[in-house]
Amino acid sequence: MTATIQPPRSGRPSSGQPGSGRIQPKYRRNGSSKGNFEMFAWLFMRLSGVVLVVLIFGHLAVNLLVGEGIHAIDFGFVAGKWADPFWQVWDLAMLWLAMLHGTNGVRTIINDYAERDATRLWLKVVLYAATTVIIILGTLVIFTFDPCPVANGVQLPGGFCPAP
Amino acid sequence: MPTKPAGTLYRGREGMWSWVGHRITGVVIFFFLLVHVLDTSLVRVSPEAYTAVIGAYKNPLMALGETGLVAAIVFHAFNGLRIIAVDFWKKGAKYQRQMLWTVLGLWVVVMAGFAIRHLSLALGGH
Secondary structure, three states: OOOOOOOOOOOOOOEEEEEEEOOOOOHHOOOOOOOOOOHHHHHHHHHHHHHHHHHHHHHHHHHHHHOOOOHOOOHHHHHHHHHOOOHHHHHHHHHHHHHHHHHHHHHHHHHHHOOOOHHHHHHHHHHHHHHHHHHHHHHHHHHHOOOEEOOOOEEOOOOOOOOO | OOOOOOOOOOOOOHHHHHHHHHHHHHHHHHHHHHHHHHHHHHOOOHHHHHHHHHHHHOOOHHHHHHHHHHHHHHHHHHHHHHHHHHHHHOOOOOOOOHHHHHHHHHHHHHHHHHHHHHHHHHHOOO
């Protein structure tokens, strides 16, 4: 079976130059309202994806496969890692890239499956609120981490405090 | 009467099912990530709160859950690299099916290694 594809009837006649009026403005993907946002989102998924493969595989290997694995993870393990700026930067990059990558993925899924305008809007409001809270919380935790926490002048048990 | 559509690059077969798998694993990983940032944030509450909640990850049932989560992450990672190859490599679309089977082969190898190591550590006597 063969099918013949009809030439487009709505486009203006070609003037010979690419992009010069062959596509009606309303069908252009880079309409003035959204700019190139969707293109940058598409590109960001690919760039952040490559970096996340390295960051997350490293995270899993160091936390689960080395030494005694998951049994080694406790407050002291986290304190030991975040005493080193290398792991602070690693975890910060992982937090931001993974959250933005995941948020954009869920945004795409909401756009695909939520058909009512109001449903889409509210699902995305909830999504962006959760993303904002998690990114700010995680960033604060990494940078305000205290290996020797004190409550009411008393050192909390389990902390790593300098000898008096 | 429309005939049943023939397979295309994206309808049915490897192209569509890898897309379905990518979506499902992506959502699973995203919701775990939200929980994981929250549980890690307990280091700012107290050392004991963090260690107690992290202790909840250290039982046989959770060890299986962690292995499933890593399986989702490894599939999403390798299939994501395949998507990048489809988009940016000149012959990517032509070889997308072979690349999916490569992804699945690598996934089996990596997950066999991870599962043996993690489950023997997590289920081993401590």
